[in-house]
Amino acid sequence: RWSIAQLYDAAIHDAPHTQHVRYMTTLSGYVHWYLTGERVLGVGDASGMFPIDPKTHRFREDLLNQFNDLYHKEGYTQDVYDVLPKVLVAGEDAGYLTETGAKLIDPNQELQAGCPMCAPEGDAATGMVATKSVAPRTGNISAGTSIFSMIVLDHPLEKLYPEVDLVTTPAGDEVAMIHANNCTSDINAWMDLFAEVLDTMGAAYTKEDLFTRMFEKALEGDKELGHLLSYGYVSGEFITDVPPGYPLFIRSFESQFNLANVMKTHIFSAFSTLKIGIDLLKRNEALEIDSMIGHGGIFKTEGVAQSFLAAALESPVSVMQTASEGGAWGIAVLARYHVDHQGQKLSDYLDHHAFGDVEALVIEPKAEDVESFKQYIERFEAGLPLERQADTHFNS
Known part of the structure; x- marks a missing residue:
């Protein structure tokens, strides 16, 4: 929950960057985003960003709504549902390596795009x-x-x-x-x-x-x-x-x-x-x-x-x-x-x-x-x- 705590702390202290925040993720999620274009995160890593519902294995909706209410009271308009990544459990589709991602890994371009990617984890x-x-x-x-x-x-x-x-x-x-x-x-x-x-x-x-x-x-x-x-x-x-x-x-x-x-x-x-x-x-x-x-x-x-x-x-x-x-x-x-x-x-x-x-x-x-x-x-x-x-x- 360090990620969401930092965002709320920035909001209540009027940090100038807060109004520009559009997406938050972990390091593994950031690398995965660059390689696949997908804003997703494995549930293990995601559990460190925001509390997880043990039944749905997704972020707890009651707390997401509660955060939105508090965040909007501070004058910000972003929706936390859009700011946080989509949560995936092991085995779920997390996207494919894109042409851009393949070039980032292999500038010589011998690595081909298209391989399936698992959900990123920490x-x-x-x-x-x-x-x-x-x-x-x-x-x-x-x-x-x-x-x-x-x-x-x-x-x-x-x-x-x-x-x-x-x-x-x-x-x-x-x-x-x-x-x-x-x-x-x-x-x-x-x-x-x-x-x-x-x-x-x-x-x-x-x-x-x-x-x-x-x-x-x-x-x-x-x-x-x-x-x-x-x-x-x-x-x-x-x-x-x-x-x-x-x-x-x-x-x-x-x-x-x-x-x-x-x-x-x-x-x-x-x-x-x-x-x-x-x-x-x-x-x-x-x-x-x-x-x-x-x-x-x-x-x-x-x-x-x-x-x-x-x-x-x-x-x-x-x-x-x-x-x-x-x-x-x-x-x-x-x-x-x-x-x-x-x-x-x-x-x-x-x-x-x-x-x-x-x-x-x-x-x-x-x-x-x-x-x-x-x-x-x-x-x-x-x-x-x-x-x-x-x-x-x-x-x-």
């Missing part, structure tokens, strides 16, 4: 396709410098949550998107410290081997993680109400301060803020997750971060060979689905065609790890007042 929707996370009660987690989850809902949310952004799959099913600003940055800083120790000692190692050995060591950590606590907050977090971030590592003189517990604590911490956001929906909305796909560098060491994430979510977590392919591969799959689907649901098409032979490592949550993560989250939430005060006391 990286969130194509990422869901690339990880086969489009069926209800499935989802994916992308973990890097930041971390976010996309969970396909099997029923509408009853309440509004500032921590949760509602988008859709390319097929139009509602998705709860939860984003945390911090994930692996603090872990990387500790790895740099460990590397400096090895360099000082003159030890021979590779960075990949260092990460692998340190992550594998985390599996030896005890159930209580040595009573250690880490906040890898190099930036602020909306979910936990931490405006500026300040990385903290906390222990008492009685803590079991060893390498295994340190590494386990850091990995648990990387997933903690996201878990708090997901647990909010589990408590209040009966959110259920049958399976999740993890992708990102933190999962490179087989079975470590993946098993801890399974414990955090209390659901199976898979890491697939195609998870590193990303959005470019996802939109290619959508394009193939557009010409091949023959009425088949997108989720079924992915199961039987795009991912039929793809191998995946699936890890089920272990009861002792689930309990361990619950205990850690209690300490994590109890210590948040310290994290909130850290920047005030040390950077003021």
Whole structure:
């Protein structure tokens, strides 16, 4: 809804360009418009422009009419129905590559016009396709410098949550998107410290081997993680109400301060803020997750971060060979689905065609790890007042 919010903000502040606005779209929609001449947008990307009706998979007409009333009261005459693109779900006709579009792609004019085009989508929707996370009660987690989850809902949310952004799959099913600003940055800083120790000692190692050995060591950590606590907050977090971030590592003189517990604590911490956001929906909305796909560098060491994430979510977590392919591969799959689907649901098409032979490592949550993560989250939430005060006391 960022797009429509910007337009309304421009209207109430009398921005000079507002009266000239005739069409708004996303980057993917803009490129598609140039290539095909069609003002259309995939429902996943469109859900970030304006709220989607989960039944019709189009923009909500009641809210379109409401916006028109407010917009016209500000003295503007455009109709929002004309300003926004037409919404399409995966498989619907989105136009054909024009002669002009072909020349834009290939100035040598070897590429011919006329090929069918699928509905344009952004990286969130194509990422869901690339990880086969489009069926209800499935989802994916992308973990890097930041971390976010996309969970396909099997029923509408009853309440509004500032921590949760509602988008859709390319097929139009509602998705709860939860984003945390911090994930692996603090872990990387500790790895740099460990590397400096090895360099000082003159030890021979590779960075990949260092990460692998340190992550594998985390599996030896005890159930209580040595009573250690880490906040890898190099930036602020909306979910936990931490405006500026300040990385903290906390222990008492009685803590079991060893390498295994340190590494386990850091990995648990990387997933903690996201878990708090997901647990909010589990408590209040009966959110259920049958399976999740993890992708990102933190999962490179087989079975470590993946098993801890399974414990955090209390659901199976898979890491697939195609998870590193990303959005470019996802939109290619959508394009193939557009010409091949023959009425088949997108989720079924992915199961039987795009991912039929793809191998995946699936890890089920272990009861002792689930309990361990619950205990850690209690300490994590109890210590948040310290994290909130850290920047005030040390950077003021």
